[in-house]
Amino acid sequence: xxxxxxxxxxxxxxxxxxxxxxxxxxxxxxxxxxxxxxxxxxxxxxxxxxxxxxxxxxxxxxxxxxxxxxxxxxxxxxxxxxxxxxxxxxxxxxxxxxxxxxxxxxxxxxxxxxxxxxxxxxxxxxxxxxxxxxxxxxxxxxxxxxxxxxxxxxxxxxxxxxxxxxxxxxxxxxxxxxxxxxxxxxxxxxxxxxxxxxxxxxxxxxxxxxxxxxxxxxxxxxxxxxxxxxxxxxxxxxxxxxxxxxxxxxxxxxxxxxxxxxxxxxxxxxxxxxxxxxxxxxxxxxxxxxxxxxxxxxxxxxxxxxxxxxxxx
Amino acid sequence: xxxxxxxxxxxxxxxxxxxxxxxxxxxxxxxxxxxxxxxxxxxxxxxxxxxxxxxxxxxxxxxxxxxxxxxxxxxxxxxxxxxxxxxxxxxxxxxxxxxxxxxxxxxxxxxxxxxxxxxxxxxxxxxxxxxxxxxxxxxxxxxxxxxxxxxxxxxxxxxxxxxxxxxxxxxxxxxxxxxxxxxxxxxxxxxxxxxxxxxxxxxxxxxxxxxxxxxxxxxxxxxxxxxxxxxxxxxxxxxxxxxxxxxxxxxxxxxxxxxxxxxxxxxxxxxxxxxxxxxxxxxxxxxxxxxxxxxxxxxxxxxxxxxxxxxxxxxxxxxxxxxxxxxxxxxxxxxxxxxxxxxxxxxxxxxxxxxxxxxxxxxxxxxxxxxxxxxxxxxxxxxxxxxxxxxxxxxxxxxxxxxxxxxxxxxxxxxxxxxxxxxxxxxxxxxxxxxxxxxxxxxxx
Numbered sequence: 117x118x119x120x121x122x123x124x125x126x127x128x129x130x131x132x133x134x135x136x137x138x139x140x141x142x143x144x145x146x147x148x149x150x151x152x153x154x155x156x157x158x159x160x161x162x163x164x165x166x167x168x169x170x171x172x173x174x175x176x177x178x179x180x181x182x183x184x185x186x187x188x189x190x191x192x193x194x195x196x197x198x199x200x201x202x203x204x205x206x207x208x209x210x211x212x213x214x215x216x217x218x219x220x221x222x223x224x225x226x227x228x229x230x231x232x233x234x235x236x237x238x239x240x241x242x243x244x245x246x247x248x249x250x251x252x253x254x255x256x257x258x259x260x261x262x263x264x265x266x267x268x269x270x271x272x273x274x275x276x277x278x279x280x281x282x283x284x285x286x287x288x289x290x291x292x293x294x295x296x297x298x299x300x301x302x303x304x305x306x307x308x309x310x311x312x313x314x315x316x317x318x319x320x321x322x323x324x325x326x327x328x329x330x331x332x333x334x335x336x337x338x339x340x341x342x343x344x345x346x347x348x349x350x351x352x353x354x355x356x357x358x359x360x361x362x363x364x365x366x367x368x369x370x371x372x373x374x375x376x377x378x379x380x381x382x383x384x385x386x387x388x389x390x391x392x393x394x395x396x397x398x399x400x401x402x403x404x405x406x407x408x409x410x411x412x413x414x415x416x417x418x419x420x421x422x423x424x425x426x427x428x429x
Numbered sequence: 430x431x432x433x434x435x436x437x438x439x440x441x442x443x444x445x446x447x448x449x450x451x452x453x454x455x456x457x458x459x460x461x462x463x464x465x466x467x468x469x470x471x472x473x474x475x476x477x478x479x480x481x482x483x484x485x486x487x488x489x490x491x492x493x494x495x496x497x498x499x500x501x502x503x504x505x506x507x508x509x510x511x512x513x514x515x516x517x518x519x520x521x522x523x524x525x526x527x528x529x530x531x532x533x534x535x536x537x538x539x540x541x542x543x544x545x546x547x548x549x550x551x552x553x554x555x556x557x558x559x560x561x562x563x564x565x566x567x568x569x570x571x572x573x574x575x576x577x578x579x580x581x582x583x584x585x586x587x588x589x590x591x592x593x594x595x596x597x598x599x600x601x602x603x604x605x606x607x608x609x610x611x612x613x614x615x616x617x618x619x620x621x622x623x624x625x626x627x628x629x630x631x632x633x634x635x636x637x638x639x640x641x642x643x644x645x646x647x648x649x650x651x652x653x654x655x656x657x658x659x660x661x662x663x664x665x666x667x668x669x670x671x672x673x674x675x676x677x678x679x680x681x682x683x684x685x686x687x688x689x690x691x692x693x694x695x696x697x698x699x700x701x702x703x704x705x706x707x708x709x710x711x712x713x714x715x716x717x718x719x720x721x722x723x724x725x726x727x728x729x730x731x732x733x734x735x736x737x738x739x740x741x742x743x744x745x746x747x748x749x750x751x752x753x754x755x756x757x758x759x760x761x762x763x764x765x766x767x768x769x770x771x772x773x774x775x776x777x778x779x780x781x782x783x784x785x786x787x788x789x790x791x792x793x794x795x796x797x798x799x800x801x802x803x804x805x806x807x808x809x810x811x812x813x814x815x816x817x818x819x820x821x822x823x824x825x826x827x828x829x830x831x832x833x834x835x836x837x838x839x840x841x842x843x844x845x846x847x848x849x850x851x852x853x854x855x856x857x858x859x860x861x862x863x864x865x866x867x868x869x870x871x872x873x874x
Contacts, residue, residue, distance in 0.1 A: 201755065201759060202760065203758050203759070222762075223760030223761065223762045224643055224645045224760070224762060225643070225713075225714030225761045225762075226760040229714070229759075229760055243760075244644060244645065244760075245645065245646075246643055246644035246645070247644065284642075284644050307640070307644075307647075308637070308640075308649075309637050309638040309640075310641045312638035312641055312642060
């Protein structure tokens with residue numbers, strides 16, 4: 117694997133390989149010294165054109181635990197605000213010879229485009245409303261830990277599917293792992309022809325009890341001002357996952373950050389069904405596995421022996 | 430009234446085109462002939478290898494077809510204001526290389542062509558620079574803002590070929606109605622870019638399976654067809670004359686067919702890219718495939734081809750829309766809309782529609798010249814005594830689009846890299862040699 121741009125580029129074996137590697141790194145995370153020398157001397161560049169705290173810091177932490185050097189580059193306050201094009205930014209930053217560029221932009225296809233302008237491995241950390249593959253991988257990891265194999269699992273993705281890169285990557289990833297995916301949400305926020313991705317579509321949560329996993333999406337307040345939904349109150353009435361809707365054996369997931377009282381009620385966020393904190397934890401080890409897969413050079417499924425040795429700070 | 434078409438100074442041609450297969454469906458010519466062009470006029474059409482040289486340059490036509498030159502009622506030459514994309518010289522060179530002998534340039538320049546002095550200065554520039562005849566259209570509304578009519582009557586007197594807010598729809602039905610009423614004074618067809626912005630929104634490609642997969646905002650087909658239906662009703666009510674630009678969808682073909690059957694004075698065009706490409710080509714989010722209207726589905730494409738064949742769609746128009754490389758070398762959602770088209774139009778349609786037998790060569794020629802008629806311009810014909818407007822083509826020539834670069838200043842061609850069959854080797858526009866293939870070999874004394 118040269119880049120991670122889309123879940124479409126991975127088959128089930130590829131996803132499992134990354135998840136298995138992440139599990140090995142999770143053992144490292146439980147040690148007193150959490151750092152391994154696997155990517156010592158490698159450079160990872162975080163290039164974020166959108167505000168992001170979690171994803172960026174998760175990648176940063178992942179790279180540092182692998183002993184890579186990390187440079188963070190945010191578009192605000194940088195040459196981008198002075199009008200530099202994406203291409204020129206990549207060519208300029210390429211002079212530092214990064215081994216990997218982790219990139220988030222508001223534009224679909226930007227990560228793939230960037231891969232043409234640099235020799236670095238590209239990790240798509242979100243390209244517009246298109247994909248967010250590491251989120252899908254960490255969600256698969258989290259679910260496999262909680263639920264076991266996803267074959268024939270019933271996953272419902274609920275909310276603003278139209279504006280969600282998480283939804284798109286997860287529909288693909290969960291299906292590749294054998295799950296059956298249903299998307300549900302207001303008809304204005306379900307893209308026309310989304311069934312082409314292989315999922316089912318519902319506009320009501322009447323059959324939510326069928327779900328083994330309820331994956332709620334973030335509902336942004338802008339969607340109301342742009343008239344996608346009449347009001348947040350109406351949205352919450354019909355689509356909020358709350359104590360009445362969530363069953364005791366269902367697993368609840370959310371990509372964060374949560375709007376309590378809108379897509380999720382406070383009670384379910386704090387319930388034992390919620391895997392939301394586990395998802396954040398999984399973020400670091402899965403991103404370690406992705407960087408390791410892309411940069412370690414070896415495509416071996418087993419890490420080189422000394423890669424996993426603790427690295428004194 | 431002022432001549433609509435303007436071209437730069439050039440010496441009239443004296444040529445003997447020897448033994449080419451001459452094909453002009455309107456003149457019912459389909460066979461090998463010698464054609465003499467003297468002083469820019471078709472002076473003689475004779476049996477193959479029967480005409481004397483008479484000191485003229487001899488162009489060997491054996492194995493080649495001599496066609497009436499093509500007419501494109503929809504191009505963007507970017508002058509004034511965006512000459513880094515194209516100008517009158519490079520634009521008309523591209524047109525000539527594609528076999529075109531007349532084109533109509535759109536007014537969405539910077540500034541917009543919405544007043545007589547601007548139109549006059551542009552026509553003056555064309556009289557110095559244009560390699561083939563160009564007509565200039567003027568805006569329907571000032572600054573394309575959709576709020577006030579331009580001085581259409583004065584613009585028409587100054588030589589406006591037609592009126593259009595191309596690139597944008599006339600959003601207000603009331604405004605379009607006024608333009609249709611005013612057309613009775615000013616004359617000139619209203620050429621309409623049909624799009625309901627409340628439906629197209631921030632869309633950047635066809636709304637369908639591919640946009641769902643890619644997670645980009647879609648432009649639904651009905652954003653085009655509902656406006657066509659509305660405007661056809663208005664044109665019928667005011668007895669006005671409208672031309673619908675760049676049809677892209679099944680629903681649009683149906684709307685035009687319905688209006689035609691009701692007797693509305695409506696014509697329409699389709700671009701080579703809508704006839705040959707679909708939203709599947711957008712899968713990699715290559716910005717060369719970003720255009721407005723967007724590439725739609727295979728079902729849409731097939732219906733467009735059939736509509737062109739049976740005449741519901743009247744003509745082919747390229748919507749040649751050059752953009753600089755750095756403007757297109759950006760993420761898909763940020764890129765400007767449009768593809769170039771003049772240099773590949775005939776070759777791609779010949780390769781993909783005539784080659785497999787979907788359209789006859791004769792029909793393609795009719796549809797690639799019919800734009801003239803729709804805008805009251807003289808239709809190129811291969812007839813004795815008429816001006817020489819000719820395209821000499823080698824139908825067997827194999828080439829790769831863009832392999833030797835482009836005449837256009839821009840290279841944003843949706844067909845770049847395609848293997849094509851059929852190539853224009855010489856273009857004679859308004860009696861002058863406007864283009865010769867680079868490797869052209871002269872034969873004669």
